[in-house]
Amino acid sequence: MARSTASLRDALRVRPGTRVKLANVDPSATHGHTKESAADELTAGLAGLTDLQDRLWAEGKHKVLVVLQGIDAAGKDGTLRHVMGAFNPQGCPVTSFKVPSADELAHDYLWRVHRAVPGKGEIGVFNRSHYEDVLVVRVHDIVPKTVWSRRYDQINAFEQLLADSGTTIVKFFLYIDRDEQRERFQARLDDPTKRWKFRLGDLEERKRWDDYIAAYEDVLARCSTAAAPWYVIPSNRNWFRNLAVANILADTLDELNPRYPEPTEDLTGVVIE
Numbered sequence: 035m036a037r038s039t040a041s042l043r044d045a046l047r048v049r050p051g052t053r054v055k056l057a058n059v060d061p062s063a064t065h066g067h068t069k070e071s072a073a074d075e076l077t078a079g080l081a082g083l084t085d086l087q088d089r090l091w092a093e094g095k096h097k098v099l100v101v102l103q104g105i106d107a108a109g110k111d112g113t114l115r116h117v118m119g120a121f122n123p124q125g126c127p128v129t130s131f132k133v134p135s136a137d138e139l140a141h142d143y144l145w146r147v148h149r150a151v152p153g154k155g156e157i158g159v160f161n162r163s164h165y166e167d168v169l170v171v172r173v174h175d176i177v178p179k180t181v182w183s184r185r186y187d188q189i190n191a192f193e194q195l196l197a198d199s200g201t202t203i204v205k206f207f208l209y210i211d212r213d214e215q216r217e218r219f220q221a222r223l224d225d226p227t228k229r230w231k232f233r234l235g236d237l238e239e240r241k242r243w244d245d246y247i248a249a250y251e252d253v254l255a256r257c258s259t260a261a262a263p264w265y266v267i268p269s270n271r272n273w274f275r276n277l278a279v280a281n282i283l284a285d286t287l288d289e290l291n292p293r294y295p296e297p298t299e300d301l302t303g304v305v306i307e
């Protein structure tokens with residue numbers, strides 16, 4: 035899969051220094067893939083991911099940080115289940131960032147984030163992330179503009195530090211449009227097995243759609259760097275979202291070329307009785 039659809043990684047990456055106008059991005063785009071062909075591609079891609087992570091974990095050398103962001107109902111949980119589900123949980127710590135606790139608020143905003151970054155051999159996944167500190171925090175004026183506006187540079191410096199310390203960073207923005215969000219919210223209301231996901235507060239956030247889009251556009255414009263690129267994933271169609279994320283992850287891990295390590299002791303002639 036890494037080879038057949040390698041162009042997705044190029045097509046969806048936000049080039050450093052460019053400004054993406056999300057109104058010009060089609061969240062239903064499928065980049066030439068079809069739902070029918072995607073099923074087999076995804077199965078193969080996930081098998082590839084399982085193999086790559088097994089080697090990465092065994093080698094214990096590389097650290098990989100995956101950031102998942104998206105407006106409510108964009109599919110962060112589904113991506114975790116369907117794509118990261120290919121990984122052995124032992125080597126794939128997932129951290130979900132919620133409203134900061136009192137203890138977290140007593141520290142700088144990157145404190146809780148830095149403690150959660152992956153160690154050697156791990157693929158650490160952030161379900162929401164430090165970007166909330168320039169998204170929800172900005173949209174709701176939780177801190178003054180003079181404070182949040184300095185965070186883009188701080189985040190770039192933080193991510194550069196991680197990269198300089200051997201961390202490969204991949205950031206996914208799952209992009210759905212407002213109509214799709216309405217349908218997904220409605221489905222949550224209608225389906226008793228999904229209703230628990232719905233909160234009235236979601237509707238308040240939905241009213242601030244344009245503010246969130248503007249905040250995301252600034253994140254993409256200011257924080258997509260060579261060391262830590264953002265990918266905008268058209269996510270109206272779950273199957274394409276899964277395929278694109280799996281594909282980009284596979285290409286990224288493939289490049290690290292993880293290898294099973296040699297045994298640390300001489301095992302020649304060992305006989306097991």
Ligand code: ADP
Pocket residue numbers: 131132133134161162166167170171
């Ligand atoms: P999710 O929506 O991710 O499935 P929750 O329903 O628990 O999980 O929502 C987590 C909430 O925490 C979101 O509304 C998010 O905006 C909020 N949050 C995350 N990080 C921060 C932060 N740094 N400051 C304020 N709110 C935050």
